[in-house]
Amino acid sequence: MQEYLPVLLLFGFVLVNAVGxxxxxxxxxxxxxxxxxxxxxxxxxPPLGSTRDRFSxxxxxxxxxxxxxxxxxxxxxxxxxAFRQLGLFGLVEMVVxxxxxxxxxxxxxxxxxxxxx
Amino acid sequence: MVIDLNxxxxxxxxxxxxxxxxxxxLVVMIWVAWRHGSFEDQWVAGVLxxxxxxxxxxxxxxxxxxxxxxxxxxGMMALDPYRYATAVLFLLGAIxxxxxxxxxxxxEGVRIPEYYLLLLFGTLGMMFMGGGSDLIVIFLGLELMSVxxxxxxxxxxxxxxxxxxxxxYFLLGxxxxxxxxxxxxxxxxxxxxxxxxxxxxxxxxxxxxSNLMALLGLGLLxxxxxFKVAAVPFHMWTPDVYDGSPTPVTGYMAxxxxxxxxAALLRVLxxxxxxxxxxxxxLWWLAVITMVAGNLVALAQRQLKRMLAYSSxxxxxxxxxxxTSGSSAGAAAFLFYxxxxxxxxxxxxxxxxxxxxxxxxxxxxxxxxxxxxxxPWLAAAMTVFMLSLLGFPGTAGFIGKWxxxxxxxxxxxxxxxxxxxxxxxxxxxxxxxxxxxxxxRAPSSPEAHSETTVAGGARLVVAxxxxxxxxxxxxxxxxxxxxxxxSTGLTPAVVYTVEGP
Numbered sequence: 001m002q003e004y005l006p007v008l009l010l011f012g013f014v015l016v017n018a019v020g021x022x023x024x025x026x027x028x029x030x031x032x033x034x035x036x037x038x039x040x041x042x043x044x045x046p047p048l049g050s051t052r053d054r055f056s057x058x059x060x061x062x063x064x065x066x067x068x069x070x071x072x073x074x075x076x077x078x079x080x081x082a083f084r085q086l087g088l089f090g091l092v093e094m095v096v097x098x099x100x101x102x103x104x105x106x107x108x109x110x111x112x113x114x115x116x117x
Numbered sequence: 118m119v120i121d122l123n124x125x126x127x128x129x130x131x132x133x134x135x136x137x138x139x140x141x142x143l144v145v146m147i148w149v150a151w152r153h154g155s156f157e158d159q160w161v162a163g164v165l166x167x168x169x170x171x172x173x174x175x176x177x178x179x180x181x182x183x184x185x186x187x188x189x190x191x192g193m194m195a196l197d198p199y200r201y202a203t204a205v206l207f208l209l210g211a212i213x214x215x216x217x218x219x220x221x222x223x224x225e226g227v228r229i230p231e232y233y234l235l236l237l238f239g240t241l242g243m244m245f246m247g248g249g250s251d252l253i254v255i256f257l258g259l260e261l262m263s264v265x266x267x268x269x270x271x272x273x274x275x276x277x278x279x280x281x282x283x284x285x286y287f288l289l290g291x292x293x294x295x296x297x298x299x300x301x302x303x304x305x306x307x308x309x310x311x312x313x314x315x316x317x318x319x320x321x322x323x324x325x326x327s328n329l330m331a332l333l334g335l336g337l338l339x340x341x342x343x344f345k346v347a348a349v350p351f352h353m354w355t356p357d358v359y360d361g362s363p364t365p366v367t368g369y370m371a372x373x374x375x376x377x378x379x380a381a382l383l384r385v386l387x388x389x390x391x392x393x394x395x396x397x398x399x400l401w402w403l404a405v406i407t408m409v410a411g412n413l414v415a416l417a418q419r420q421l422k423r424m425l426a427y428s429s430x431x432x433x434x435x436x437x438x439x440x441t442s443g444s445s446a447g448a449a450a451f452l453f454y455x456x457x458x459x460x461x462x463x464x465x466x467x468x469x470x471x472x473x474x475x476x477x478x479x480x481x482x483x484x485x486x487x488x489x490x491x492x493p494w495l496a497a498a499m500t501v502f503m504l505s506l507l508g509f510p511g512t513a514g515f516i517g518k519w520x521x522x523x524x525x526x527x528x529x530x531x532x533x534x535x536x537x538x539x540x541x542x543x544x545x546x547x548x549x550x551x552x553x554x555x556x557x558r559a560p561s562s563p564e565a566h567s568e569t570t571v572a573g574g575a576r577l578v579v580a581x582x583x584x585x586x587x588x589x590x591x592x593x594x595x596x597x598x599x600x601x602x603x604s605t606g607l608t609p610a611v612v613y614t615v616e617g618p
Contacts, residue, residue, distance in 0.1 A: 110151055
């Protein structure tokens with residue numbers, strides 16, 4: 001377990017650091033709250049109602065479709081970097097991979113997953 | 118046939134069954150994308166899936182018959198008879214389920230052709246579980262199977278029980294996957310590899326059988342598997358999920374999903390932890406508790422579907438007893454019993470689907486009264502299923518239990534064998550009442566059972582399962598020989614050496 005000691009030390013340092021900053025700023029800073037200052041910060045906009053609101057299931061669908069193509073990019077970037085070393089084999093592999101994704105894309109499109117209404 | 122895994126052709130050949138099935142998933146997906154408007158389109162999707170499953174089955178059997186093996190240490194997927202034998206089991210279960218669903222979905226008004234697509238994906242995941250010789254591949258297969266089955270459990274969107282089943286299964290299944298993954302991480306930490314054979318070499322070569330990290334990882338893996346195969350005390354989700362799902366899906370879960378969990382469990386234990394004693398004890402207790410609790414609670418059920426759900430828990434106990442023996446005789450007994458169990462449980466659910474309507478939750482034992490006089494063939498088939506589940510001589514269930522018993526006694530586990538016999542006797546208390554109701558009581562009304570029909574694919578499922586159960590009950594030698602050959606790949610012949618951790 002000796003080799004884990006630096007990890008433990010780092011963990012302790014991070015914990016003390018984070019908690020210390022919060023506690024110190026709380027103790028040291030002057031606090032004169034007004035109603036405007038006490039509202040949650042929403043990028044400069046006045047907050048509109050509660051955040052605990054139900055929203056449409058359509059957002060989940062879009063998010064899931066986004067993840068699929070996001071991961072596709074994650075696979076394609078290292079492939080592009082190593083393209084010359086991988087040669088023809090790598091090209092065929094990537095074509096197969098994209099063909100499989102295209103089938104899924106066509107399915108999602110035809111089934112209306114990309115329609116908002 | 119020796120396959121060289123160093124060239125592309127060899128790799129493609131080694132993965133042929135999975136590639137065929139995976140390609141066919143895409144074909145069905147395209148069909149479903151363009152044609153999903155009517156029940157006829159859905160029926161065509163079912164027939165297409167059937168064709169894909171049969172082709173994959175043909176490929177597996179061809180590989181098995183030509184005795185395909187790898188020239189090198191197989192990295193991700195094993196090339197051994199055990200993989201082919203388990204793949205045959207899963208494909209058989211999936212084929213029976215598709216046949217059963219062709220008419221069922223139309224009758225129940227479920228028009229979601231993705232049903233068949235999900236069945237294909239689930240079966241593909243199972244094949245990766247049964248064949249994976251790397252914990253990562255097994256995990257990927259487990260997830261592919263589980264995600265497909267979560268959706269299948271809730272495929273009937275109008276039924277609140279379906280939604281309950283899907284949500285419960287998803288939440289607890291995802292939780293179990295977490296255990297499984299953490300187990301893999303700990304085992305990797307202890308051995309420095311996720312390859313099953315190399316883990317085995319590390320564990321025996323570096324005396325890791327009492328290493329805390331490796332044992333903790335093994336324990337977490339066992340918990341993950343116990344969830345998937347519904348062993349007591351990790352079975353809490355089973356009755357509600359099996360009860361709420363559409364009946365063909367319940368049959369698929371009870372037969373194929375459970376077999377997939379056991380197939381991967383057996384390979385992990387045999388390849389990686391063959392020399393570790395402690396899992397025998399853990400599984401011994403799991404098996405005993407599962408057999409006792411499953412059978413006792415099943416006695417109290419009045420609804421047929423719930424009764425079959427608890428019966429499937431009890432059968433997980435019998436299969437665990439086969440695994441506990443830790444010998445290749447135990448593995449062969451598992452393969453044979455899983456085959457018999459697939460036939461008898463899908464057959465029983467097929468009869469249940471014929472007898473009920475609207476998810477079949479309300480069918481009680483009394484609703485079968487007088488089926489013997491109105492539908493003699495259906496009643497005879499149901500009798501075969503019940504007797505085989507009970508383990509009555511003359512059925513495949515008896516031969517399967519016999520081989521589990523002999524494997525347990527060979528492994529010096531007499532107490533386990535005694536518990537198995539006693540709990541089987543208890544199970545007569547709930548397998549026989551449906552038979553008695555069918556033959557010894559009068560129909561409740563003149564028009565009773567007028568709607569109890571099996572047509573088309575479902576009739577084929579019932580007839581084929583019942584016939585095969587009787588055939589394997591009287592002439593089990595061919596199937597036993599196949600099971601014995603299927604279990605030979607489990608103990609690696611060559612000991613590979615690796616660098617230290």
